[in-house]
Amino acid sequence: MSGQVLPCSPEEIGSLFLFEKLSAEQLGQLCSAGRVERFEPGPVFTEGDPATCFYVLIEGTVVLSRRVGGDDIEVSRTSQRGVYAGAVQAYLGERVPQIYSNSMRVTDTSRFFVVPAEQFAGFMEEWFPMAVHLLEGLFFGSKSAQRAIGQRERLLALGSLSAGLTHELNNPAAAAVRATETLRERVGKMRHKLGIIAQGSYTPETMANLIDIQERTAERVAKAPTLSPLEASDREDELADWLDDHGIQEGWRIAPSFVQAGLDVDWLDQVAAALDEDMLPNAIGWLNYTVETELLMDEINDSTARISHLVDAAKQYSQLDRAPYQVADVHDLLDSTLLMLSGKIGQQIKVVKAYDRTVPKVPCYPAELNQVWTNLIDNAVHAINSVGGEGTLTVRTRLDHDRLLVEFGDTGPGIPADIRGRIFDPFFTTKPVGEGTGLGLDISWRIVVNKHHGTLQVESSPGDTRFQVLLPLTAAGNDTNEESV
Template sequence: MTPDELRTLFLFEALSDDQLGKLAASGDVVEAEPGWLYREGEAAKCFYVLLTGAVALHHRGGGDDLEVGRTRQRGAYAGAWEAYMGEAAPEGYTSSLRVLEPSTFFVLPAAKFGRVVREWFPMAVHLLEGVRIGLAETQQLASARDRLLALGSLTAGLTHELGNPAAALARTLAQLQEGLAAVEVAVARLVPGLPAVPRRGPVAVPTEPLGRAEAEDAVLDVLEEHDVDGDLAAVLVEQGFGPDDLALEPPEAVAWFARSVEVRSLVAEAAAASARISTLLASAGNYAQLDRAPERWVDVRELLDAAISMLGAGAGRAAGTSRIVTDYADVPQVLGHTGELTQVWTNLLDNALDALDALGTTGAGGGTVTVRVRPDDGGVCVEVADDGPGIPADLLPRVFEPFVTTKDVGQGTGLGLDIAWRVVVHRHHGRLNVTSEPGNTVFRVWLPTDPQEDQ
């Protein structure tokens, strides 16, 4: 292709004769039949400028190639257009290009195209790099926020739909417990000498394996003597009953007594599970925060408890050895965006638990995350501390920068602490800092109780 022909393309019309000559010598005119010219993810080797024909641009989404546009515009370009970024350029094509009819292209090798752009337009390259990095950060943050909003919407819908059956289950189990007690009393009246099953308060149950085994063996001897299922021994001991409680007349009453205790224990267990479900649903509702105003007066301890519940901290992580303990003082409420503050607590807690997971894999085994809340200097201070390995000294000054992470590739985006910084400092006019050494990493969040004064 001649320099004069290149000048007719809007992309090259302002170049000098010498520049056009170099481009003409570096590129080739290529004909292409209908089909894929290149696919997203393939090595980005060429920069394409459409001369004749028609093409369609595709992006991959959800496993499908989605057409995002098509053109016949002479001079339209595609391919390795980011080659000007040098080593920072994407290694693969960021889209796919499909030829719709027989077409011709002016094709430049990516390395040559990138080199001439950097040499001829150094200032423009710096500007473009800044725009691209800024756009990438914005897209990452917007995408993360959109995912959180979608998760919040789903969570709010599920908690609403599950709340009614959970409440009905709790009421049914409460009625069942009352009904069982009434049945026990009625049976005791029908059978002369049959005692009512006592209702035990908190009892001292042997916790040591040897003591527990001895207690169960003593009860088992009585059950076997009365030809009662020996598996009930563990249930009776758990409920605080011993051999003396089974000295009943008539002897057949032992089976009735043991079965009554078993049924009562199963109903109590179901009631406890139902209460746990209701608690989790309430935490999920608080976590979503979609049914509340964007900004309101809130007790940060409620949001912390919701985040802890949603992270499953009670069950622990790192092979069940990590745990969260709370140390809450009485604090005033703060005016804040509840959903965003909950996101901050989630990010800080999740990072702390991940640090303990890393500690567990080194063989030290688990650890503790301590969450402290206290009044401080006209505001509320929240500390999230862990006894993990600590943050490397070279990364500590940069932990709140975007894309800085101590996690392995694929395990973190490096945006969690950046988001926390934006929410605390910019949205709530607070402060966020960190200190770290092996065995003691502490993130401190300070929020004003009167944001107007702080401004």
């Protein structure tokens, strides 16, 4: 938008703090290169357009805003004389995209000193060579440091996740190894017991009955009910008494396995009725080995299934075998992240999943959303640990008008009001030195806002802090061209 061009007064331009140290000759050159423009209320320039001019406010009121999703978010409003906006990075030339990083409008009639970007860059190079070098170093150094520390944050998170995953995998793997060793021993004893039985003078019909009982016992193991501790204890006493009454030595050792397998006194009565009395002790011993081998195989199956589940969760979390951008069920992403972080969350923190499973899938970068979940869960765990380590982490999903809300609530101490506005700033952290980089929330904000056109906000009071991620349900037109984070 162009305003009305007015005469340029070197004296008035020299009264602006940016130019107050310039000589009369330099002020004359500025007036020759630039112009004074008057703008009526309305837009001056728009975010994303080529940055063609550098604007310095002489009088009036300006409002700077940024586009977030479908909304214009006001970031600054001022009437301070001498403030500037527009092509502020023109001195960097083609090394960075020369576009307006925000939109500017005026709310009342305002006057600006306006310099074309190319001339402004020339004045900077000619009049302030050392300042330009310092600004270049500051700009690129800050970008480099932010990338390096952001990468370190990712590596620290990866290290923490790897340690947690290793711990989670070790438990079922160790259980499977122990069960396999015990299974080998029980199978050996089963062969030995079968040899003893085979040496007896039993009829083929009796042996067939024994094999049939073994098969039906194995079937009962697969269908064993889950008993309460009190019910299991009572049944163990009943079985131990039955075994003692029938001359079975050390029945108290056998009873717990039989109870776990779902066997009861009625079943043992059927076994006793189907076999000769002299065969019963060896048959019970053989059935005990059968039960133990079935239980051990169930334990191995459960352990390997747990390992497979953890590996699947790791693949879901990393998204290594999936497209970077896709339509995904956010609950799958949340579950994989919670599983990956279960070791860090610990047993003292209760995790509540308040999911609305009816919400639709969303177009997103799943691996990067997982990084957001990781950062927000990590902050929640740190907050709860700061007040004793016991508390509740609530992960909630629901529709919020035309967006999907993902909320992480914790029962920590809350975020003080005086720092709430700074928590998304780069390098700002309340964690002790060495425990936080201050980039977790900044990275999360850029992933949510810049890459997904969503919103990341926080509501906090003592005992109730909620980080809320709002994601659009439809893809934006330039998803694949957003800046990397």
